[in-house]
Amino acid sequence: MALLTPGASPILLARCLLALGCTTALAAEARAQESPAAPAQEVKAAYLLNFTRYVDWPPGSFPDTDAPVNVCVLGENAFSGILRQTVQGRRSRGRPVRVLEPDAPSQAADCHVAFVAGQPHEIRAWLTALRRSPALTVGDGPDFVRRGGMVGFVVVHQTLRFEIDAAAVRRAGLQISSRVLALATRVSGEPELPR
Amino acid sequence: MLKRRGVLALAFATWVALATPRPAGAQQPAAGAPDVADLDIEELGRIHVTSVSRRPELASRATAAVFVITREDIRSSGASSIPEALRLAPGLQVARVTARDWSITARGFAEQSPNKLLVLVDGRAIYSPLFAGTFWDVQNVVMEDVDRIEVILGPGATLWGSNAVNGVINVITRSAADTRSRLLAVHAGTAEHLNASARYGTALGATGALRVYGNFRDRAPSHLADGDLGKDDWQQGQGGFRADLDAGPRDRLTFQGDLYAASGGQDVRRAVLGPPFTELVADDLDANGGNLLARWSRELGEASELQVQAYYDRSVRKLPSSYGRIAVDIADIDLQHRFPLGRRHDFIWGLGYRLNTDTVSGTFPTALDPGGRTTHLATGFAQDEIELAPDRWYVTLGAKLEHNDFTGLELQPNVRVLWLPKPGHTFWSAVSRAVRIPSRLDADVRFVTQVLPTSPLAIVRVVGNEDFNSEELVSLEGGYRALLHPTVSADLSLYYGWYDRIRSITPLAPFAEGGLVVQPLRVDNDARGHSWGGTLAATWQASPALRLQGSYTLLKMAIESTEDAPPGSFPNVNPGYNPEHQAALRSALTLPRGLDLDLALRYVGELPQPRVPGYVEADARLGWNARPGLTLSLVGRDLLHEQHAEFSSQPQREIQRRGELQLEWRF
Numbered sequence: 001m002a003l004l005t006p007g008a009s010p011i012l013l014a015r016c017l018l019a020l021g022c023t024t025a026l027a028a029e030a031r032a033q034e035s036p037a038a039p040a041q042e043v044k045a046a047y048l049l050n051f052t053r054y055v056d057w058p059p060g061s062f063p064d065t066d067a068p069v070n071v072c073v074l075g076e077n078a079f080s081g082i083l084r085q086t087v088q089g090r091r092s093r094g095r096p097v098r099v100l101e102p103d104a105p106s107q108a109a110d111c112h113v114a115f116v117a118g119q120p121h122e123i124r125a126w127l128t129a130l131r132r133s134p135a136l137t138v139g140d141g142p143d144f145v146r147r148g149g150m151v152g153f154v155v156v157h158q159t160l161r162f163e164i165d166a167a168a169v170r171r172a173g174l175q176i177s178s179r180v181l182a183l184a185t186r187v188s189g190e191p192e193l194p195r
Numbered sequence: 196m197l198k199r200r201g202v203l204a205l206a207f208a209t210w211v212a213l214a215t216p217r218p219a220g221a222q223q224p225a226a227g228a229p230d231v232a233d234l235d236i237e238e239l240g241r242i243h244v245t246s247v248s249r250r251p252e253l254a255s256r257a258t259a260a261v262f263v264i265t266r267e268d269i270r271s272s273g274a275s276s277i278p279e280a281l282r283l284a285p286g287l288q289v290a291r292v293t294a295r296d297w298s299i300t301a302r303g304f305a306e307q308s309p310n311k312l313l314v315l316v317d318g319r320a321i322y323s324p325l326f327a328g329t330f331w332d333v334q335n336v337v338m339e340d341v342d343r344i345e346v347i348l349g350p351g352a353t354l355w356g357s358n359a360v361n362g363v364i365n366v367i368t369r370s371a372a373d374t375r376s377r378l379l380a381v382h383a384g385t386a387e388h389l390n391a392s393a394r395y396g397t398a399l400g401a402t403g404a405l406r407v408y409g410n411f412r413d414r415a416p417s418h419l420a421d422g423d424l425g426k427d428d429w430q431q432g433q434g435g436f437r438a439d440l441d442a443g444p445r446d447r448l449t450f451q452g453d454l455y456a457a458s459g460g461q462d463v464r465r466a467v468l469g470p471p472f473t474e475l476v477a478d479d480l481d482a483n484g485g486n487l488l489a490r491w492s493r494e495l496g497e498a499s500e501l502q503v504q505a506y507y508d509r510s511v512r513k514l515p516s517s518y519g520r521i522a523v524d525i526a527d528i529d530l531q532h533r534f535p536l537g538r539r540h541d542f543i544w545g546l547g548y549r550l551n552t553d554t555v556s557g558t559f560p561t562a563l564d565p566g567g568r569t570t571h572l573a574t575g576f577a578q579d580e581i582e583l584a585p586d587r588w589y590v591t592l593g594a595k596l597e598h599n600d601f602t603g604l605e606l607q608p609n610v611r612v613l614w615l616p617k618p619g620h621t622f623w624s625a626v627s628r629a630v631r632i633p634s635r636l637d638a639d640v641r642f643v644t645q646v647l648p649t650s651p652l653a654i655v656r657v658v659g660n661e662d663f664n665s666e667e668l669v670s671l672e673g674g675y676r677a678l679l680h681p682t683v684s685a686d687l688s689l690y691y692g693w694y695d696r697i698r699s700i701t702p703l704a705p706f707a708e709g710g711l712v713v714q715p716l717r718v719d720n721d722a723r724g725h726s727w728g729g730t731l732a733a734t735w736q737a738s739p740a741l742r743l744q745g746s747y748t749l750l751k752m753a754i755e756s757t758e759d760a761p762p763g764s765f766p767n768v769n770p771g772y773n774p775e776h777q778a779a780l781r782s783a784l785t786l787p788r789g790l791d792l793d794l795a796l797r798y799v800g801e802l803p804q805p806r807v808p809g810y811v812e813a814d815a816r817l818g819w820n821a822r823p824g825l826t827l828s829l830v831g832r833d834l835l836h837e838q839h840a841e842f843s844s845q846p847q848r849e850i851q852r853r854g855e856l857q858l859e860w861r862f
Binding site: 038039040042043045046047049050053054063064066067068074075078081085086087089090096098100101102103104105106107110118119121122125126129155158159160161179180183 | 231232234235236237239240241242243244265267343369372373374375376377378396398401402441444494496497498785787788789820822823824861862
C-alpha cells in the first residue's frame with residue numbers, strides 16, 4: 001500500500017512484556033519467514049472482516065438484527081474487489097457483511113468499518129465526514145492514526161500488523177475487543193494499560 | 196451473446212476462478228496461499244505479505260487473457276465513452292472510424308463493424324443480432340457510474356455463447372448501494388462539445404438503494420481528410436435507473452433500465468439508378484430505444500448461488516437513404532446455478548432462451564427479405580472446474596449447446612488448464628471452439644452496391660444466403676503471468692486460431708429483372724484462415740505515487756478461399772484492416788495537493804489495405820481532486836498531430852487534436 005511503512009519493533013517488544021498478546025506477537029515474528037505468503041491487500045481485507053467480529057457498535061447502529069455490517073472503502077477503489085471477494089459468503093456474528101464504496105462524504109453515514117486511503121487532505125476530509133457515524137476507521141500507516149484515524153496498518157518484518165488509537169475508538173462510542181487490542185503493535189490513548 | 200452480467204459473473208468466477216466478474220477485483224490468492232479470509236485474527240499477523248503494490252495486479256488464476264479496466268483507470272484516462280476507455284485494454288484493437296462509429300475487435304477481423312466480439316452491459320448483450328456487431332454510438336453509459344470493464348481476449352463462447360469468438364467485453368456499472376450520492380458530471384470540449392450527466396441516488400429501505408440519472412451528449416462532426424466537416428454529428432439524450440434491493444438475508448434483486456433518443460447525420464455513398472450512378476448523401480440518422488432488466492440471485496451457501504435474469508431490449512434506427520427504419524426487439528431469460536461438488540469440483544450450469552424480432556423497412560439500395568423476422572435461441576451449458584492438485588493444478592471442462600434458427604445446434608466446448616508452479620507465477624492454456632452464428636444480414640440482405648452505366652442498366656446486388664453457416668474458430672491459447680518483483684507484474688498471452696467457414700462472396704450468373712441486368716453476389720462460407728499473435732503487458736509500481744504500464748500486441752492474420760470454393764469466390768474478410776503491431780505506454784503520477792498527472796502514449800501500426808498510415812498519439816490529463824467528491828480535470832487527446840486517420844472510411848475521416856474540461860461533483 002501506498003502508505004505502508006515499517007512498524008516499530010521495540011514498541012512491539014515493550015508491549016509484549018506487559019500485554020496479553022505477547023506470545024502470539026513474538027511467535028508471529030519468529031515464524032514470519034516460514035509462514036505462508038499472501039498479498040498485503042488480501043491480508044488487509046481479511047483483517048477488516050475480522051474487525052467487524054470484534055467491535056461492538058452503539059445501540060441504533062443497525063436498523064434491525066438481520067441488517068448487514070457495512071464495510072466501506074473510501075478513496076481507494078482498487079481495493080474493494082478483493083474485499084468483496086473476502087467477505088462473500090462469510091458472516092460477522094450472524095450478520096451478512098456488505099462492502100460499500102460511498103463516493104461522496106454525504107453517503108458515508110452508515111459505514112460500520114471504513115477503510116480510508118488516498119492523499120492526506122482526502123483522508124482528513126473523509127475522517128471529518130465519518131465523525132458523524134459510528135465507524136471504526138482503518139487506514140495505512142502510523143500517520144493514519146496521527147491524522148485522527150483509529151486503526152493504522154503497519155508492516156512489521158514483512159507481516160501486516162496495526163496500531164490502534166483506543167481513545168478515538170472510545171470517542172466514537174465503539175467497544176473493541178481486548179483480543180484485537182492485544183494484537184496491536186501499539187495502542188495509544190489507553191490509560192488503563194500500564195505503560 | 197447469451198450471458199448476462201451476474202450470470203456471467205458467476206460463470207466467469209468459476210471458470211477462471213478469478214474474482215473478476217462478481218463485484219470483485221482481479222485477484223485471487225497467490226498460489227500456495229491459504230484462504231486468508233478464513234484465518235482468525237491472530238493468524239493474520241503471521242502471514243508473510245508478498246505484494247505491497249497499490250492495486251491488485253494479477254488476475255492470477257484466470258485461464259484466459261483477461262484485463263480489467265478499473266474505475267480508477269477510467270477516471271485517470273478521462274474517458275468520456277466506453278470505446279475511449281477500451282483503449283486502456285492491452286490487446287484490443289480500437290479505431291475511431293467516424294465521430295460516432297468505432298471499430299473495436301480483438302485478435303484481428305477488424306472491419307467497420309467487427310462481428311466477432313461480444314459486448315455486454317450489465318449482462319445485457321448489446322451485440323446486434325441483425326447486423327452482427329455493436330452500435331457504439333448509442334451505448335451511452337454514464338462513465339462515473341461504471342464499476343469496471345472486463346475484457347477477455349479470445350473465445351468465451353462456453354460461458355457467453357455464440358459470437359464470443361475473438362473476445363468478450365463486459366461493462367459493469369456500480370451497484371446502486373454505492374451511488375447513493377448525487378452526481379453532476381460535465382465534460383465540455385472541442386469535439387465532445389458536451390457530455391453532461393446528473394444522477395440522484397438514495398437509500399431505499401434499510402439496505403436497498405436506487406439511482407436515477409439523465410445524460411445529454413453532443414458530439415461535433417469529424418473532419419474529412421480534405422479539411423471539410425463530415426455529417427456525422429450526434430446528439431443523444433438518455434435517462435435511466437438502477438435499484439438494488441436485499442430481499443431477505445440471501446436474496447438480492449436488481450432492476451435497471453434505460454431510455455434514449457438520438458439524432459445525428461451520416462455520409463452515405465449509395466448507388467442510384469441513373470447518372471451519376473453513385474452519390475454521396477448527407478443522411479439523417481435517428482435512433483431510439485430502451486431496455487429493462489431484472490435479476491434475482493440467491494446465495495445457497497459458500498461458493499453456491501442461483502441466479503435468474505430477464506431483460507427486454509428495444510432499439511430503433513432510422514437511416515432513410517439505406518436500410519430505412521430498423522426496429523429490433525429482444526427478450527431474454529437466463530438461469531444459472533453454481534455449486535461445489537465434493538471437495539474438488541466447482542460446478543456451474545445454466546439455461547437460457549432469447550427471442551429476437553425485427554422489422555426493416557428499406558427497399559433500395561438496401562432491403563432485407565423477408566423484411567421482418569422472429570428468431571429463437573435456446574442454450575444450455577455446463578462447466579466443471581476440477582482441482583487436480585490443490586493450489587497447483589486445475590482443469591476446467593465445459594461446453595455450451597445452443598440452438599439457433601439458422602444453423603440448428605451448435606456445440607461450443609472448451610478445455611482449460613491452470614498451473615501454479617509457485618506463488619506469483621501462473622501458467623494457463625486453453626483449447627476452445629466458438630462460432631459466430633448468422634445474422635439477419637448474412638441470411639436475408641439484398642444490397643445494391645453498384646449500378647453500372649450499361650444498356651440496359653446493370654446492378655450488382657449482394658444477396659444473403661438462407662443456408663449461410665456459422666463461422667467457426669478453433670483456438671489454442673496459453674499464457675504466463677508473473678509477479679516478478681513486489682512492484683512489477685507481467686502478463687503474456689499467445690494464441691493461434693484456425694478459422695473456417697468464414698464469410699465469402701460468390702458471383703452468380705447474371706439475370707434480367709424488370710428491365711435491369713442483375714449481377715448477384717451471394718454470401719457464402721467459402722473462406723478460411725488463421726490468425727496468431729500475442730500480447731505482453733507489464734505494470735511497474737515505481738513508487739507509491741507513480742505507476743507505469745506498458746503493452747505490446749502482435750497480430751498476424753491470413754484469409755484465403757477454400758479449395759472447394761466456387762469459381763470467382765472471394766473472402767469477405769480483409770486482413771488489411773488490421774495493424775500488425777500495437778504498443779502503449781501509460782503513466783499515472785500522483786502529485787501533492789490532490790493533483791494527478793496521467794500520460795498515455797500509443798502506437799498503432801499501419802493498416803495495409805486500404806492503407807491507413809501507422810501513428811503515434813498521446814493523451815494527457817491533469818486532474819485536481821479538490822476534496823472527496825469533487826474533481827476537476829483538463830484532458831488533452833491525440834495531442835501529437837493536428838489530425839490523423841485511424842480506419843479507412845468513405846469519405847475518409849480524420850481524428851483531430853482536442854481538449855476537454857471535466858467536472859465531477861458528487862455530494
